[in-house]
Structure formats: structure tokens, C-alpha cells
Amino acid sequence: MPHYLYLVRHGEQQDAEHGLPDGPLSPRGKRQAQLIAERLSGIPFTSMYHSPLNRAAETAAIMAERMPALEPQPSSLLFDCIPSGPTPDMPKAFESFFGPVTEAEIEAGRAQMDDAVHEFLTPAMGDRHDLLVTHNFVIGWFVRHVFDAPDWRWLGLNQANCGLTIIRVRSAKPPVLVVHNDLGHLPVELRTGLPELQPV
Numbered sequence: 310m311p312h313y314l315y316l317v318r319h320g321e322q323q324d325a326e327h328g329l330p331d332g333p334l335s336p337r338g339k340r341q342a343q344l345i346a347e348r349l350s351g352i353p354f355t356s357m358y359h360s361p362l363n364r365a366a367e368t369a370a371i372m373a374e375r376m377p378a379l380e381p382q383p384s385s386l387l388f389d390c391i392p393s394g395p396t397p398d399m400p401k402a403f404e405s406f407f408g409p410v411t412e413a414e415i416e417a418g419r420a421q422m423d424d425a426v427h428e429f430l431t432p433a434m435g436d437r438h439d440l441l442v443t444h445n446f447v448i449g450w451f452v453r454h455v456f457d458a459p460d461w462r463w464l465g466l467n468q469a470n471c472g473l474t475i476i477r478v479r480s481a482k483p484p485v486l487v488v489h490n491d492l493g494h495l496p497v498e499l500r501t502g503l504p505e506l507q508p509v
């Protein structure tokens with residue numbers, strides 16, 4: 310009985326480079342959303358949830374236009390957040406990231422991610438194909454969870470706008486990372502949102 314989780318980072322946000330906390334999608338972001346919808350159009354989805362922020366809600370709405378059987382639902386478990394705070398085993402290179410982050414933000418993010426993992430990664434009885442449209446750090450936390458890696462390991466783990474990550478949830482065995490940040494549906498000029506340039 311397959312149980313798959315399809316994690317999609319939202320499309321590129323308009324003017325995100327100017328530091329706006331949220332906003333509508335750019336023209337490239339809209340095209341990214343159309344292309345990930347085409348990529349996923351043959352999947353018999355059980356549910357579709359999205360972060361309530363505009364960039365994720367608009368991505369989900371564009372996807373749903375091309376996948377009419379889907380009813381996108383907002384979920385506060387998928388908000389952008391800080392999934393965990395600094396720990397003694399964390400490489401020093403990441404310490405500066407936490408400079409402006411408050412304890413309250415870390416506590417809230419931790420609680421949100423605990424609830425999100427419980428909600429979406431608990432094995433189901435029957436077949437399930439759940440689609441989640443969310444944010445970079447949230448997807449990083451799910452991938453960290455699959456490997457049971459140290460808490461800090463979501464840091465430096467990045468997904469492109471409308472990149473596709475698939476996790477298979479299993480009842481008697483650990484979950485499997487089927488693909489991570491697959492960009493096969495996006496032409497090179499639409500591969501945005503990664504801090505590292507792709508060498509090929």
C-alpha cells in the first residue's frame with residue numbers, strides 16, 4: 310500500500326530579492342507552478358495542503374487549475390518557520406544565521422515541525438498520495454527527518470522554487486527519500502531559489 314508525500318516549494322515570489330516577507334508570484338513563479346502541475350498531473354492525489362502565505366497559496370491555486378480534482382487547503386503546519394535552534398554539534402559556520410532569530414521563533418518552529426511530521430509522516434492504512442506546497446526550511450526539516458539526521462541538518466539543505474521532493478512513508482521501516490529537489494520539469498532559466506549555482 311503506497312503512501313507518498315510530494316513536497317513542492319512555492320514558485321518564485323515577485324520582488325523577493327528586495328526582502329519582502331511575502332507577496333504574489335513573479336511571472337517565472339507562475340510558469341514554474343504550471344510546469345510542476347503538468348509533471349504531477351497523473352498522480353491520484355488524496356489531498357493537497359499548502360502554506361497559508363501568498364506565494365504558496367498562489368502556487369497551489371495555479372496547480373489546482375491544471376489538476377481540477379484537487380481541492381487545495383491551507384495548513385498552518387506548513388508555514389515558513391525556523392525548525393530548530395543552534396545546538397553544540399552544529400558547525401560554527403551556521404551560528405551567524407541565528408543572530409536575528411528569537412527563542413520564541415525557534416520554539417514555535419520546533420512545535421510546528423513536530424506536529425507537521427506527526428500529521429504527514431505517520432503511516433496510513435491504505436494508499437495515500439499527499440501533496441504539500443510549502444517552504445524551503447520546512448522541506449529541509451522533512452528530509453532531515455527521513456535520515457534521522459541531527460536537528461541542525463536542515464540548514465544548508467536547499468530546494469529550488471517548484472522543485473519536487475518525494476518521500477515514501479512506510480509502516481514497519483524508516484521512510485525513504487525517493488527524489489530530492491528534482492528539477493526535470495523546469496528549463497534551466499526557471500531553476501531559481503538555490504543559493505548555489507548548478508555546475509551543469
Ligand SMILES: O=C(O)[C@H](O)COP(=O)(O)O
Pocket residue numbers: 318319389390443444445446447
Ligand atoms: O529558505 C528560506 O530563506 C526560508 O525558509 C524562506 O523560504 P521560502 O522562500 O521557501 O519561503
